[in-house]
Amino acid sequence: MTQSVVSASLQARLAARSGAFTGPTANLAPGCVQANLAILPRELAYDFLLFCQRNPKPCPLVGVSEVGDPFLPVLGHDLDIRSDLSRYRVWKKGELVDEPTDIRDIWRDDLVSFLIGCSFSFEEAMLAAGLSVRHIEQGSNVPMYRTSIPTNPAGRFSGPLVVSMRPLKPADAIRAVQITSRFPSVHGAPVHLGDPAQIGIADIAKPDYGDAVEIRPGEIPVFWACGVTPQAVIASIRPDFCITHAPGHMLVTDVPNGSLAIG
Structure with a gap:
């Protein structure tokens, strides 16, 4: 370095x-x-x-x-x-x-x-590839959501998966999957693309953590596993x-x- x-x-x-x-x-x-x-x-x-x-x-x-x-x-x-x-x-x-x-x-x-x-680490690679990272554009915190996806329990620890979201055009979402797959030690590829209701998110405009960001026409929400998950587990x-x-x-x-x- x-x-x-x-x-x-x-x-x-x-x-x-x-x-x-x-x-x-x-x-x-x-x-x-x-x-x-x-x-x-x-x-x-x-x-x-x-x-x-x-x-x-x-x-x-x-x-x-x-x-x-x-x-x-x-x-x-x-x-x-x-x-x-x-x-x-x-x-x-x-x-x-x-x-x-x-x-x-x-x-x-x-x-x-x-x-x-x-996931802030793989955002650098996304930006270098010319992809939009909306919360950086807007100067806000990344939106994060508790989901209906369970984590694998261990001892006393269990609870829901938390995800972070970045809106992208479908072609850019495919590119983002390719880019972030190269970074497994910072969450890797997305866990879900598209309809937030399928993973238990009732209102995409109301994140559980962070700030809501604009989702523009023609874009889909792309969700990555998030390191805030331990906080949801701790709460449980x-x-x-x-x-x-x-x-x-x-x-x-x-x-x-x-x-x-x-x-």
Whole structure:
């Protein structure tokens, strides 16, 4: 990776750490892998690791911390998981209780951090191919929806699949399938194209997470498995305590997007 890209990713983390940046991270530090976050007590860590293994589309792991260690040098220089995301979510007994920009004051020695691949990484390849990414065009967060598709349970963890959506013309949707299939570690190919009702989405204009985007005449909604899935699962199993990223507010790593491509 070039020094300029490394600097962009570190600058993004430092801006989040200082509180200067608190927004969604789509298209931030282009070229760098972004990651979803789930932080769980050690007693739940094995079950969640197994859940990720059984559900690689929504939960492709790109990193796991040591117990109690907030630093993940394999993902980035001077990376502190407690402060380097622009917004977090704190959950108690399955209820969202806070959305802070720093979690150093609630960090515990029994916590394990799981970093999950994010579709923002394959968006770079879509843009390079000349495809539209509507939420980037509109300067908004990607729309995300809970579906009727069940995940594969593991231990205490089970719940619905969450998907992200990008509207595309049918020919562009075919191209997007080809492009994103090369990135299995950041969700890979779409899980559904077309009618949202077929996967349990009642109103495409009302996402469960993120922002609604315009779907223009001649376009179809294209749905990818989403790393927000753990949040829907957490809501269903109601653990005593855990922390996640706020949807759309990812960890920006130093890992190059190109390193994730296959074929």
